[in-house]
Amino acid sequence: MTARRFGRRLAKRCRVLTLNDYDVTLERDGRLGLAAFQREKFDICLLDVMMPGMDGLEACKQVRAGKSGQDTTIIMLTSQSAPAMRVQAALSGCDAYLTKPIDKQSLFTAIDKAIAKRAELRGVPISGLQSGKGFMGLLARLRG
Helix, strand or coil: CCHHHHCHHHHHHHHHHHHCCEEEEECCCHHHHHHHHHHCCCCEEEEECCCCCCCHHHHHHHHHHCCCHHHCEEEEEECCCCHHHHHHHHHHCCCEEEECCCCHHHHHHHHHHHHHHHHHHHCCCHHHCCCCCCECCEEEEECC
8 A cells, every 4th residue: 555546544544453453455446445345354444434436334334234344343433523424324234424524543443343232232242252344434453
């Protein structure tokens, strides 16, 4: 990944995730992200609402419709703070919704809460989660 290819801010977010024990796969648009998700299993999917090719809401719906999509934590990232957009995001199936600018602590808190909620729904104790893979408009893999 190069900063020039994906933008400096996104490259910085990827470094923050990498430094905090996530393996990251980054795709430049919604369609490529969805294709990556269909090839591999991810634990976390961080989607920007406004992505080229396919917006985050549609990508979220399609991830949820897939076989492994029910077990994936999906966090929507956006600059849109309108209540109607939060409702649309929830209806698309996301676990959490963060508005930009997003600080590192808020991101990791949302990830932790969403993973705990998903694990609880599946009846899996948090300590029983296996390392795996995760997605962010960016795709992140949890390191074990």
